[in-house]
Amino acid sequence: NAGVTQTPKFQVLKTGQSMTLQCAQDMNHEYMSWYRQDPGMGLRLIHYSVGAGITDQGEVPNGYNVSRSTTEDFPLRLLSAAPSQTSVYFCASRLLGQGEQYFGPGTRLTVT
Amino acid sequence: QQQVKQSPQSLIVQKGGIPIINCAYENTAFDYFPWYQQFPGKGPALLIAIRPDVSEKKEGRFTISFNKSAKQFSLHIMDSQPGDSATYFCAASARHDKIIFGKGTRLHILP
Numbered sequence: 366n367a368g369v370t371q372t373p374k375f376q377v378l379k380t381g382q383s384m385t386l387q388c389a390q391d392m393n394h395e396y397m398s399w400y401r402q403d404p405g406m407g408l409r410l411i412h413y414s415v416g417a418g419i420t421d422q423g424e425v426p427n428g429y430n431v432s433r434s435t436t437e438d439f440p441l442r443l444l445s446a447a448p449s450q451t452s453v454y455f456c457a458s459r460l461l462g463q464g465e466q467y468f469g470p471g472t473r474l475t476v477t
Numbered sequence: 478q479q480q481v482k483q484s485p486q487s488l489i490v491q492k493g494g495i496p497i498i499n500c501a502y503e504n505t506a507f508d509y510f511p512w513y514q515q516f517p518g519k520g521p522a523l524l525i526a527i528r529p530d531v532s533e534k535k536e537g538r539f540t541i542s543f544n545k546s547a548k549q550f551s552l553h554i555m556d557s558q559p560g561d562s563a564t565y566f567c568a569a570s571a572r573h574d575k576i577i578f579g580k581g582t583r584l585h586i587l588p
Contacts, residue, residue: 369520398575398576400578405486405580406580407483407566407578407579407580407581408521408566408578408581409578410575410576410577413575423575455520455521457520462572464509464511464526464570464576465511465523465526466511466523466576467523468513468520468521468522469520470519470520471518471519471520
């Protein structure tokens with residue numbers, strides 16, 4: 366099993382550009398989520414999904430879109446990047462009803 | 478009510494000492510309390526977890542103490558080593574629901 370994979374590892378965007386952060390898992394986990402990590406702020410939940418076709422907002426959803434067309438994939442879209450979105454982004458997955466959550470290696474995004 | 482409050486923000490301990498990290502929560506629906514460990518440049522990884530039907534859980538040098546009435550739980554690292562230097566996150570969730578994380582504690586173990 367590859368676990369949770371994320372691409373790209375690093376990305377630099379200019380303000381106003383759009384991009385998609387990719388996330389995939391091969392563990393057949395129903396639950397997938399996106400977090401951003403900023404110094405002193407911990408891990409803040411952006412969006413999450415409990416299964417294909419179902420998504421919901423977390424603590425900090427503004428400026429981000431998600432979709433879940435398959436169990437395996439959960440991409441995060443930035444429609445118009447802003448400097449405030451400079452952060453490290455983590456995708457995670459777990460089985461529904463069980464707490465252990467597996468994290469990907471992260472994407473470091475810089476918006477100039 | 479969804480928050481998990483974690484302290485201290487940072488901690489420096491001599492090798493062999495016992496660092497203690499504390500967390501508090503409000504939501505009584507939470508029934509799963511994990512701790513995650515994160516090394517620089519890596520994603521967090523599950524370290525140890527507890528459910529509220531027990532007051533303590535040990536795995537190797539790591540122990541969670543849980544006080545249901547006070548709505549607090551803590552992580553103790555026995556015989557700490559420089560390799561334990563990392564950021565530690567406490568978290569909480571209710572069954573089938575999202576996991577809420579504390580803000581993290583940066584732990585440094587001096588050799």
